Amino acid sequence: MKRRALWSTALIAPLALYGCGSAAAPDSGSEGGDGTLVVWDWKSGDATAASYIEAAKADFAERHPDVEVEFVAQPFDQYYNLLGTAIQSGEGPDVMLFNGGGQLRDRADALLPLDDLLAEDMDRLAGWEAFTADGQVYAAPVTLQGHPLYYNKALYEEAGLDPEAPAATWEEFLADCAAITEATGADCFAMGNKEGYGIQFFLSGIGPGVLSPEEYDAWIAGDRDWTSPGVRRVFELWVEAEQAGLNNDGVNSTAMFNDEFALFDAGEAAHVVGLMSDVGHWKEFGEFIGAENVGVMPAPVAAAGAAPALPYDGGIGYGVAEWTADPELAADLVRSLTSTAALEAFYADAGAIAADTTIDASGAGPAAAAIVAQIPTGKPALHVALSAETLELMGRLSQELLSGSTTVDEALGELAASDQAS
Amino acid sequence: MPIGTPPTSVRPAAAGPAGETARAAAPRTVRGPRRGNLRFPRAERLAPYVLVAPAVLVIAGLRLYPLALGVNFSFTGDGDRNGQNVGWDNYRTLFGDPLFAEAMRNTGLLVLLLPVAVAIPGLLATFIYLRVPGHRLYRSVYFFPAVLSPVIIGAIFNLLLAYDGPANALLGAVGLGPVDWLGDPDVAIYAVVGVHVWATFGMALVVFLAGFATLDTSLIDAARVDGASLPLVIRHVIVPGLARTIQFVVVTTMIGMLTSMFGLLYVMTGGGPEGSTYLPEYYIWFQQGQMSRPALASAASTVLFVVMLAVGLAQLAILRRSGRED
Numbered sequence: 097m098k099r100r101a102l103w104s105t106a107l108i109a110p111l112a113l114y115g116c117g118s119a120a121a122p123d124s125g126s127e128g129g130d131g132t133l134v135v136w137d138w139k140s141g142d143a144t145a146a147s148y149i150e151a152a153k154a155d156f157a158e159r160h161p162d163v164e165v166e167f168v169a170q171p172f173d174q175y176y177n178l179l180g181t182a183i184q185s186g187e188g189p190d191v192m193l194f195n196g197g198g199q200l201r202d203r204a205d206a207l208l209p210l211d212d213l214l215a216e217d218m219d220r221l222a223g224w225e226a227f228t229a230d231g232q233v234y235a236a237p238v239t240l241q242g243h244p245l246y247y248n249k250a251l252y253e254e255a256g257l258d259p260e261a262p263a264a265t266w267e268e269f270l271a272d273c274a275a276i277t278e279a280t281g282a283d284c285f286a287m288g289n290k291e292g293y294g295i296q297f298f299l300s301g302i303g304p305g306v307l308s309p310e311e312y313d314a315w316i317a318g319d320r321d322w323t324s325p326g327v328r329r330v331f332e333l334w335v336e337a338e339q340a341g342l343n344n345d346g347v348n349s350t351a352m353f354n355d356e357f358a359l360f361d362a363g364e365a366a367h368v369v370g371l372m373s374d375v376g377h378w379k380e381f382g383e384f385i386g387a388e389n390v391g392v393m394p395a396p397v398a399a400a401g402a403a404p405a406l407p408y409d410g411g412i413g414y415g416v417a418e419w420t421a422d423p424e425l426a427a428d429l430v431r432s433l434t435s436t437a438a439l440e441a442f443y444a445d446a447g448a449i450a451a452d453t454t455i456d457a458s459g460a461g462p463a464a465a466a467i468v469a470q471i472p473t474g475k476p477a478l479h480v481a482l483s484a485e486t487l488e489l490m491g492r493l494s495q496e497l498l499s500g501s502t503t504v505d506e507a508l509g510e511l512a513a514s515d516q517a518s
Numbered sequence: 519m520p521i522g523t524p525p526t527s528v529r530p531a532a533a534g535p536a537g538e539t540a541r542a543a544a545p546r547t548v549r550g551p552r553r554g555n556l557r558f559p560r561a562e563r564l565a566p567y568v569l570v571a572p573a574v575l576v577i578a579g580l581r582l583y584p585l586a587l588g589v590n591f592s593f594t595g596d597g598d599r600n601g602q603n604v605g606w607d608n609y610r611t612l613f614g615d616p617l618f619a620e621a622m623r624n625t626g627l628l629v630l631l632l633p634v635a636v637a638i639p640g641l642l643a644t645f646i647y648l649r650v651p652g653h654r655l656y657r658s659v660y661f662f663p664a665v666l667s668p669v670i671i672g673a674i675f676n677l678l679l680a681y682d683g684p685a686n687a688l689l690g691a692v693g694l695g696p697v698d699w700l701g702d703p704d705v706a707i708y709a710v711v712g713v714h715v716w717a718t719f720g721m722a723l724v725v726f727l728a729g730f731a732t733l734d735t736s737l738i739d740a741a742r743v744d745g746a747s748l749p750l751v752i753r754h755v756i757v758p759g760l761a762r763t764i765q766f767v768v769v770t771t772m773i774g775m776l777t778s779m780f781g782l783l784y785v786m787t788g789g790g791p792e793g794s795t796y797l798p799e800y801y802i803w804f805q806q807g808q809m810s811r812p813a814l815a816s817a818a819s820t821v822l823f824v825v826m827l828a829v830g831l832a833q834l835a836i837l838r839r840s841g842r843e844d
Contacts, residue, residue: 350680
């Protein structure tokens with residue numbers, strides 16, 4: 097019996113050692129500087145992003161022919177869970193994709209500041225604010241993401257309104273909505289707040305028509321007065337819109353992705369606060385109601401002194417992990433991923449407003465052209481400035497506001513406390 | 519020597535061969551040390567430890583050690599305070615969080631709804647056993663949802679229970695107002711639990727039918743001859759005869775409700791509306807991944823572990839008692 101044990105030990109030991117050796121080999125390769133760079137994202141698996149990834153790879157291979165780049169496409173649902181685990185263990189991808197705003201800022205301590213490494217791209221690309229935390233840049237923007245107020249020109253025409261002259265004030269807007277609902281039966285807003293996203297889009301899409309430019313800028317800069325008349329007005333409008341029947345039925349059980357947008361696609365709602373890139377945007381709407389029928393309007397002015405601007409930020413961007421072996425090499429890959437050639441491919445195939453301001457967007461229809469034209473005067477979106485925790489709380493409170501189980505004052509009090517704590 | 523002794527609760531009929539083997543083996547092992555040379559006793563003394571070592575090592579290395587790490591991790595901070603010892607801070611945050619309170623309340627609600635979740639398959643199995651017309655069809659129809667994944671079931675019911683969906687159309691047809699099944703915080707949790715029960719009762723039904731197979735039909739016939747009505751037959755003959763089956767179904771249904779509703783919640787409500795459908799599991803996932811607060815999630819996991827430990831011990835006690843009755 098003893099001899100048999102010895103034999104099996106002798107057999108197993110080399111196998112175990114072999115296992116260790118093979119597991120260690122790739123690591124030692126990447127530490128040498130050239131070897132493999134690993135990129136995590138949720139885009140590279142999409143067919144629409146294939147040409148973008150190809151272009152970026154080609155750009156990078158030109159400068160570093162001996163370095164292999166491995167793209168690992170994670171499912172978006174699980175992306176930040178997986179990333180959180182990688183960050184916790186201090187090892188994982190060298191370069192990773194982020195949503196701008198809270199998702200990046202919450203994880204900034206796991207990222208490398210890129211200000212010096214990306215200095216040359218600062219002017220060419222737009223949307224850096226969403227990837228900045230405590231004054232330092234942690235990722236380079238790939239797309240711009242914003243929250244334009246889209247409207248259906250066909251419904252305007254059907255209701256006898258001028259589709260090229262949408263309402264400029266909230267009163268006119270309400271009158272237009274009443275006319276559209278009367279004539280076509282369509283709701284004023286397509287609204288889905290099942291996940292609590294509806295309020296975020298409402299705040300960013302309608303807020304610019306309420307807050308004065310000074311208050312808006314202060315909000316973005318972090319100086320937020322939740323009890324000011326302007327902020328209160330935005331949340332009152334949220335409640336009034338529901339009570340006045342502007343929204344579709346069952347807002348709290350309608351998913352924004354994609355039931356809300358489906359309502360707009362089907363012509364059952366006249367307006368929607370949508371996105372600029374990826375989904376729920378001009379390209380998707382155009383496929384359903386016709387590109388010529390997709391209009392983009394500034395937020396209707398609901399308070400004196402407001403000067404609405406297009407709300408947008410960096411949408412997605414690539415950052416470099418703090419634990420990467422060769423930061424300059426990884427930053428070079430980020431530069432390739434945001435090169436003009438790569439972003440042009442992304443814009444053309446995926447229907448995203450790319451972060452590169454030198455790309456010509458005039459061929460993509462009137463809505464895209466209208467959005468691109470407003471980018472120079474645009475401002476960061478209101479909700480993107482909030483922490484993930486405050487956004488989560490706002491989602492829950494917005495549902496309570498709609499069901500009437502809390503008041504605007506109580507909700508704002510809770511939000512102010514959460515905003516201060518984070 | 520403990521190894522090879524049949525557990526007392528095992529029924530003699532089932533344990534017959536094993537018991538004989540143990541009896542046959544016993545004299546040999548007892549004789550061994552007495553007549554062997556000096557090297558053998560030690561080897562034989564060590565043998566049991568060597569034999570249980572793999573199991574102990576697997577449990578200690580892959581269960582207990584990670585558990586201890588997780589508990590330890592729950593006393594560290596998140597974000598800026600990553601890795602620092604923060605004492606009971608996470609637990610204070612946890613018990614001050616209305617969302618976690620809601621999750622624990624919902625856990626309590628699930629326990630309260632347990633009798634319903636057990637009664638439904640029990641009642642339906644009774645009907646099948648009593649051969650209601652079409653019972654063969656029902657037997658397979660009832661089991662059908664058990665083979666569907668929670669994600670698919672969730673997606674189906676998302677459509678059915680949508681505000682402008684078929685369920686509300688049906689209500690409208692009979693003149694009842696629409697119900698926002700998944701958007702009304704007072705209704706949503708019941709909608710999700712209802713779907714969960716619908717999706718999983720097939721398994722319990724099969725267990726009940728197996729229990730019925732062991733029931734003594736002569737007792738039921740006797741009761742009928744004596745003029746007992748159906749409710750009385752169920753109350754005084756079927757339920758007592760199925761006591762062990764019912765206990766087993768209670769335990770497994772409870773485990774199912776507390777541990778496997780994540781998929782449905784994720785697809786159907788995402789914890790909403792107003793956080794009214796949060797369960798501890800969902801809360802843990804949410805804090806770890808969406809809020810990037812893994813240490814707080816660890817604290818929540820530890821609390822959930824303690825709760826499940828208490829529930830598990832209670833269940834063991836129930837099972838042990840029913841074993842003794844036999």
